[in-house]
Amino acid sequence: MPRNGFAAGSASPRSPQNEITGTMSRLYQRSYPVVDTVALACIVGTWILIQFFATPFHRMFSLDNKSIQFPYAVVERVPVVWSIIYAGVIPFLILLVWAAVFRPYPHKVQVTLLGFLIALMLTSLVTDIIKNAVGRPRPDLISRCIPRKGTPEDALVSWTVCTQPSEHMLQEGWRSFPSGHSSFSFSGLGYLSFFFSGQMHVFRPRTDLCRSLIAFVPLLVALLIAISRLDDYRHDVYDVTCGSVLGLSIAYFSYRRYYPTLRSVTCDMPYGRDDALGSDGFSKLADDEEQQILGHGSGSRQWQPREESYPLATAATS
Template sequence: MPRNGMAAGSSIPQPAQTGLSGALVRFYLRSFPAVDYIALGCIVAGWILIQLFVTPFHRMFSLDSKANQYPFAVVERVTVVWSIIYAGVVPFLIILLWAVTFRPTRYKVQVTLLGFLVAIMLTSLITDIIKNAVGRPRPDLISRCLPKKGTPEYSLIPWTVCTQTNQHILQEGWRSFPSGHSSFSFAGLGYLSFFSSGQMHVYRPRTDLCRFLVALIPFLCALLIAISRLEDYRHDVYDVTCGSVLGLLVAYFSYRRYYPSLQSAACDTPYDRTEAGVDGFSKLPGDEEQGRGFGPRDWRPDEETFQLQEVGPPRER
């Protein structure tokens, strides 16, 4: 029997919120996850604006730098289009196939796809913001730049010495950190791996190894995409590592916004929409507020009581 007379696991009723805060809460509950779609639209709009109007910061470089003398690969192992297909389209289709096969609730399909879209688009936005702000030269920068004759070889030079006429190739030479292929692949395929692990209860005790290997496949595919950027001399290990970690963190953040921990017994079930941000920063009730502390205890007739017996002084023997 619980000490305070309440059933174990029962929730504490919260007072109804009134006024403007209550109206906002009720609007949020009725519109969730429509509010997240609006936020996703803002992320997409921000990413498009960066692609159209933002140019990277151009760090100065030196022609004698071994780190920037690698050849420019005309044919990439994984192009931008194929990276979108591998890490964006394929996971999206796999989630749709799962929805058609197992027929989960509409809400579950909705938040799963929404979390996936947020993961890849938020990762793309953050990656491009960092790329343009840092302006780190790529390993193949000198091959892209085609510096004019007479450029000093042993001193730092600005980007204006370049004679490259293709502005896309030239400007991309200062977008090395972090690797966009790596961050995008680990965001999309990483989210798919987290989702698969939750649906198959991979981290449940004594789970068979086959489920773990199935959930590991997307991670391995993302790793191969990231490694291809090293083979094409588009990035170095530092760029690829940081991009991979960024994509993985955003994927896990987006997944956990809608699903509980992978160690949870209910990891395959998304949070209910009524649990989404209702309490905000309100104070959680403590033991005293639940009747366990100060004031007379609220005894109930069905609780078991004990009669204390009087204890006299011990008799001498």
């Protein structure tokens, strides 16, 4: 009789709970881009609510603080609309042209565009949350504020001393950290740079310089956009540096959710729908007994009982 009650040729039983878990995990594998799209819509909705209802924390300031006495630039070198075009619209069109010319399979196009949009919107959401929570004054705050006459110059004052008629212009004076232009540009253009690097195998050995420069150009454009915020006195170096690191980090996070590392042999191919989990979904690790069953034979073989002999030791009698 076989040991442990296993009948010959019988399969290991599966509980209903494991069946449900496996079904749900397989369903998620097939539809995870749809789930990510729903999450992206939630990110966009939250960002819109912040734009309409959130106000920044107003840090106190002093009129004799030279770091916030820079003039207000009426004409920006890179306005908000053009930053969206440079770091959002143009990279998105480049990805659409890539899809139209090379015609990759639909899953690759889907996850590439989805990762790009997630990088942009997640960066915008995180940046605005930090901006409103920190409430750091911009370098041109006093020019925006237009403080009342008689305001003491050597004492800390609150934002109520400001006489600026434009509410939007005044509130933006406390949204200096981190730089939104920097984070947004390094998010969109950084994602495009990662994508170029993966598709052209830039980090593989003996890659030619031309492909490396093509992948580097988006980062250079993002850097120029970030530097323009210093020239317009909208931010200081600290704001621009932290914003750039934030945008590039989220871009890499979003890219790596769908693509392998850039040094991988298959760095130009996204993860497949079935790569995240096994065919049976989430499952527990096999214990010692199950490992013995799998090790002694495949599913087609039967676990035959082995004959064991236990010789009796005879005691010598004197």
